[in-house]
Amino acid sequence: MEVSQERAAGIVEWVRGRGRILIVTHDNPDPDSIAAAVALRHLLLIQTGQNAVIGFGGIIGRRENLNMVMELEIVLTPISTLELDQFDVVCMVDTQPGTGNNSYPADRKVHLVIDHHPPRAELLQVDWVDVREAYGASATILYEYLCSQGIRLNTRLATGLFYAIKSETQDLGREWSRADREAYLRLLPLSNNRILFRIARPQVPGNYFSIFKRAIENSRIYGPVLVFNLFQIDNPDMVAELADFMLRHEGVIYVLGMGWYQGGEVISLRTIEPEAKLGVVAREILRDLGSAGGHGMMAGGQVKPMAEDEHSQRELELMITRRFIKALDVEPTPGVALVGKD
Structure with a gap:
């Protein structure tokens, strides 16, 4: 907490009086990215009086994430609709310059990055950096910032931060730290259980x-x-959601999922093996194809541009599968269909 107090205070003083603020999440933001952005906006508003715009790319597609935004009345703005020249301070949460997973132009200056993914070389050009790989969620870092500054958490903010840590670490079952557990336990009694229930158990359409x-x-x-x-x-x-779901198959240790979306291939990796280093694996298998990143037990990436036709996608699937199996040092075996044809 002492580190968070020092960094939060330094960021607040640096931002104070510098003009309009933009907070950028990663594309298709998840609860961790959303909650961290909301918490940073709250911190800056309370401490400096400056409001910030939260910008995102892609869509909020997963129904739980959409419910979170609606239930907690979170205002997010598509970054494509913003005039970026109007912002004097640009922050990124749960993402970094050069990752390929955010829609902020690569040639524009970023002033602040708060994240829990492995640091990238582009961070050398950023004024303020707080990257904590050991943390399971970026929301935990922002929770510590708020606590260190003595800022009271209202019910909506606490509920969002709690749900972010809950979903990102799968209820402290995946890649959590002591700090995540402490934040989780302190936020739970401050959260609204009815809202949490509605967020986590959404109704879905038939095509789901x-x-x-x-x-x-x-x-x-x-x-x-x-x-x-x-x-x-x-x-x-849906690629990441199905990857988590498929990991429940008995005997399966690693999952590679993929799907074509708006001119690119979305890749998701999952494992139950804590020492798998899937972030490294993802960068290896997509090294000359696209961008990738992640943690030890989950990772993702994208290949752009990518042809839409089924033949091209099957070829990519075979190539990435071979690379994935080789990178994991798993003995190659013939593929077996999960279910037989009717």
Whole structure:
């Protein structure tokens, strides 16, 4: 907490009086990115009187994430609709310059980055950097900032931060730290349980289940590795959601999921192996194809541009599958369909 107090105070004083502020999340923002952005906006508003705009790219596609935004009345603005020249301070949360997973132009200056992903070389050009790889959620860092500055958390803010840590660490079951656990336990009694229930258990349309069907029918198992291809999708978040779901298959240790969305291939990696270093694996398998990053047990990436036709996507699937199995040092085995054809 002492580190957070020093950094939060320094950031506040640096930002004070510098003009309009933009906070950028990663594309298709998840609860951690959203909650961290809201917490940073609250910190700056309370301490400096300066309000900030939260900008994002892509869509908020996953129904839980959409419910979170609606239930907590969070205002987010598509970055494509913003006149970027009007902002004097640009912050990034849960993402970094050069990752390829945010829509802020790469040639524009970024002043502040708060993240829990591995640091990139582009951070050398950033004025203020707080990257904590050991933390399970960026929301935990911002929670510490608020506490260190003596800022009271209202129910909505506490609920958002709690849900972010809960979802990012899967209830402290995946890649959590002592700081995450402490924040989780302190935020729980401050949160609104009814809102949490509505966020976590949304009703979904019928085509949601057809995507599960498609994933199951297009899954193949290579020993401890399961690979699925959703082909064309209208919600990029479904790749990560299905990757988490498929990891429940008995005997599967690693999952590679993919789907085509708006001119690019979305890739998601998951594992139950704590020492897998999937962020490194993702960068290796997509080294000459696209961008990638992540943590030890989950990672993702994208290939752009990518042809829409099924043949091209199947070729990419085979190439990435071979690289994935090799990078994991898993003995190659013939792929077996998850389910037989009717």
